Amino acid sequence: MHSAPLPVSFYLRDVTQVARDLLGKRLIHNSPGGILTGMITETEAYDGHDDPASHSYPGPKPRNTMMFKEGGILYVYRSYGIHFCANAVTGAEGYGAAVLIRSVEPESGKNVMAANRFGAAGVGKKDAAVISNGPGKVCQAFGIDMSHNGVSLQNGAVNICDSDPVEDAAVGMSERIGITKATDRMWRFYIKGNRYVPKQ
DNA sequence: CCACGGATTGGCT
DNA sequence: GCCAATCCGTGGA
Numbered sequence: 059m060h061s062a063p064l065p066v067s068f069y070l071r072d073v074t075q076v077a078r079d080l081l082g083k084r085l086i087h088n089s090p091g092g093i094l095t096g097m098i099t100e101t102e103a104y105d106g107h108d109d110p111a112s113h114s115y116p117g118p119k120p121r122n123t124m125m126f127k128e129g130g131i132l133y134v135y136r137s138y139g140i141h142f143c144a145n146a147v148t149g150a151e152g153y154g155a156a157v158l159i160r161s162v163e164p165e166s167g168k169n170v171m172a173a174n175r176f177g178a179a180g181v182g183k184k185d186a187a188v189i190s191n192g193p194g195k196v197c198q199a200f201g202i203d204m205s206h207n208g209v210s211l212q213n214g215a216v217n218i219c220d221s222d223p224v225e226d227a228a229v230g231m232s233e234r235i236g237i238t239k240a241t242d243r244m245w246r247f248y249i250k251g252n253r254y255v256p257k258q
Numbered sequence: 259c260c261a262c263g264g265a266t267t268g269g270c271t
Numbered sequence: 272g273c274c275a276a277t278c279c280g281t282g283g284a
Binding site: 116139140 | 279
């Protein structure tokens with residue numbers, strides 16, 4: 059029931075393995091509005107070497123600094139000038155890989171998440187499936203922004219805690235969404251049939 | 259200094 | 272299905 063944050067060693071493995079194993083784990087944000095938790099239902103791997111789609115591909119830059127830290131921290135970036143996307147950094151110091159959290163199934167704090175997404179007046183008036191079924195939506199619902207870039211996932215306000223593994227038969231794989239490079243790699247992982255996972 | 263475009267989303271045709 | 276919104280890192284002049 060009460061599970062511990064995943065240890066740093068969990069993240070010091072191949073990024074595709076971490077992306078797959080993060081399915082079913084619990085994302086937790088002890089936010090100003092209350093404790094928010096949800097089960098990770100969809101991820102994508104971005105490698106530190108030979109992956110043109112990765113932000114780390116051009117090498118260390120001001121924006122991607124956190125990707126090159128040791129695994130087990132959060133990398134947040136602004137997408138299309140409007141949204142934020144959250145990643146779990148993986149690999150050793152200097153490697154430059156991360157797992158994008160694309161969708162989450164809300165567990166605790168659903169009303170706060172709905173308020174974060176739609177405003178207080180929108181709570182209870184929108185289809186729940188649309189609260190966190192995309193990377194920008196996850197960050198908005200969970201109240202994650204650039205202030206969380208680089209925070210530890212073990213002992214800060216944002217954690218990822220252990221939970222029951224998802225069996226192989228329930229894991230779907232596909233090419234990554236929304237990219238134009240290295241589209242041949244099947245580095246998107248999701249829980250089949252989950253209503254918070256789009257494009258199945 | 260300036261121009262370009264993206265790991266997205268939601269609204270309109 | 273198409274496309275605008277909107278920021279800022281990055282790269283070329």
